[in-house]
Amino acid sequence: MRLHKDRSNSADDQVEPVTDSTKSSGEGIKSIGTTPKNTGRGKVMSFSPRYWCESCHFRPSLLLLLLLIGGDDLFAINYHVFLRVSGQLSLWADRHLVMRIVESMPISGNSPVALKCPKTRPDIQNQIPEQLYLVFNGMLLTEVLEKISLSERRPIPPRIDVLRAKWLAGYERLTYNIELASLNHTLLHKPLLNIAPSGFVPESTSDVRITLPCTGKATGIAPFHVQLDIRREFEGLRKIPRISFIVYKYCLSADKQNQFIIKCECRSKCARMLPHSRGENRKACIRHCRRQFNQASKRRKVTETIQPRWWPTG
Known part of the structure; x- marks a missing residue:
């Protein structure tokens, strides 16, 4: 997947120039991912591309853009230089979304269509920052964008239907x-937003949610396209370069989705029920549980088939 950033020199496509205030608000950002940081505990942390969350087995790029979105080594961005969001445009994902994705993705090396039930991973929680920034105080983090490389090999897992990001405009009036x-309407309906497709970026922190409604007609990996354009209200100049990318969602047919659930x-x-039991006891419990679910599902289908339309539902 490639990220397409407009580089036109026309007046309409110009990006707001970097000012002294912008430099001050983004101070320290040049060193992101390149300079070791003294933690104050007698240790120096290296921010090489394998610094945080080596055990996650996926590209954190997946995470960031999942927010707009996000895939095989976790990249290292020194988020400790970001003390707080100030008065300019910021866009980020929180740790909760990242954790849900990590816990639902197949282990590295497995097929992208391998289905994995979500599993709590407290071992990696402290390795993931509370906020993952794509835009910080008016600055687009190009190092993050360059490492976003979602492909069909790392689609969004079936259990992840909603991508949530947070953003704010700060003191500026931004549109x-x-x-x-959707680039495959057989598998995926058009993604839905919880906000209007155009308008003003809110001054204070607000959610942006993208819902990914699979059709349930078939099983497969469906691409969808996301494009974000942010401009200053009066000058009409872009606040940041236009962001455009393609992401992949793993959709299941209705029957396969039910069986997976x-x-x-x-x-x-x-x-x-059996926290200390393993092997045959746990497997027997799972088989019994699945039989109960399947029998209940069959009874519902039979009832729906023989029940007349005028049958009272209350």
């Missing part, structure tokens, strides 16, 4: 335009 499009629910239920 935005977001375009979403039953499988994961039964595993979770039996793990709670």
